[in-house]
Amino acid sequence: MKKTVLWIFAVLALAVAGTAIYRFCFRKSIPEAEQIVQVQSILQQNSCFVCHSFEPEKPFYASFPVIGKTMEKHMRHAVRFVELEEASEDLANAGEALLAKLEYCVLENTMPIIEYKMVHWGTSFNKAEKAVLTDWIRSRRAEILGSEEFADMPVQPIPASLPTDPAKVDLGKRMFNDTRISLDNTISCASCHIIEDGGADHEDERTSEGINGLVGGVNAPTVYNAVFNIQQFWNGRAADLKEQAAGPPVNPVEMGDQTWDDIVARLRKDAALVKEFEQLFPGEGLTQSSVTEAIAEYEKTLITPDSRFDLYIKGDRNALNEDEVKGYKAFIENGCAACHAGKNFGGQSFEYMSVFGNYFAERDDDIQRNADDDGLMGFTGNPRDLERFKVPGLRNVALTAPYFHDGSEDDMDDAVEKMFEYQLGVDPSDKLVDRITDFLKTLTGKHPDLKK
Ligand code: HEC
Ligand code: HEC
């Protein structure tokens, strides 16, 4: 009897291992390039480019009075949500937001929209096409994450730490808090990015106040987890944290200096500091490059792992209560993660503020339009980028009010409601909004200097 059971186990184990090995080899046997060609042709064959393109070819009925107008509206919404024709040319470099969007429409079966399917039968993904898409999405995501773990999720937990040089971190932290970087010794990075409170500016400041009480045009995003963003600033004008740190000191309404030479000259009066920079940056010493590099190194430690949500998806099923779990599901099922993707729940793409409707036309009259409202266009000069903003990360969002690039919203509920209205074209129930905000509050993570 015992022997038979053992045999059954052995055969079962072999079967399981065999399947795993077979699947592993089979996967590897489709090279990435071929997988991408398949994905491209699936998108093409299912008419995805008809609507998700900046220069779509109009179908024959586009000129019909009613259908034509409806179609035009759909096309406008479609391309504002996601452009696919140009994106499909560069799938090898697809980012997390594109992956999250495609995954969403495959899993939720949303595309093409119903009106289109009624006219064009057979334009939904079949089972085999879905499998190719999901396989590609997951392997590309694993490539970005450097791991298979969580490659099936549009949002992922934050690692406990990132590799850094502790001596540079320590120096960078002091630089971050050093008011000598500002023209009149009054402002440091920490004046606007309050590390104890969430890394953003004071709650009562819609936009930041810099040197001499001058006020800037946008709300200060948090520095926590900024390291996970693909680019820095609302309009992406800095490629990384080092490049970003060079900006505020010579911004006339932030720290007020004319040039970095002035700043470096001022800091060089401190002999001990000069010596320390020479030790840590041999051959370079204290320069703009080394100061900003030290600050960026420090910012890599400003990450907030172990939020209750992170504990939950890593396996602690008691870390979230029932309503919070429902809120998490609602966040995914309503497509929030299609834009708020990745470890930081955002920071992976530039999206239009208003896929549906017109946020700017309906905004509070007290807020004057300024150049910052142009978003990404202000950096690229491309008219297509008008009013596209880097999607803010939602980590610690309970601590970073007011919300949006213009700081127009004090209340998280209202911000979420606006997202439903302008990004998803949905009128949500109060209960749905409550659930999602309950969930968003579970994204507050841990950092030794965070006092909340
Ligand atoms: C007839 C126009 C049309 C076609 C064809 C179409 N879409 Fe869409 N798509 C839209 C519109 C409009 C939206 C905006 C959301 C909405 O109204 O549901 C959208 C939204 C999306 C989204 C955002 C999330 C979502 O699912 O709502 C994705 C991803 C997407 N489309 C992918 C595709 C893919 C892939 C195809 C090809 C199978 C496709 N679309 C075909 C019109 C279209
Ligand atoms: C006067 C207030 C002020 C000061 C001083 C200041 N910042 Fe900022 N910071 C802001 C504002 C406002 C933005 C958003 C600007 C934009 O996107 O155009 C910002 C953006 C950032 C971002 C980008 C985050 C993201 O998600 O895009 C980082 C990182 C950052 N600041 C770090 C620093 C560092 C480092 C210093 C010191 C060298 C500094 N800040 C000084 C107000 C300030």
Ligand code: HEC
């Ligand atoms: C089409 C992309 C897109 C979708 C879908 C989307 N968002 Fe956003 N979200 C953005 C962008 C872009 C901003 C910044 C807008 C601005 O500052 O003007 C933003 C801002 C926010 C903010 C404010 C954060 C801050 O720090 O200022 C919250 C909260 C938020 N979104 C939650 C959600 C929720 C919840 C959902 C789903 C109901 C959602 N978003 C769906 C793109 C999107």
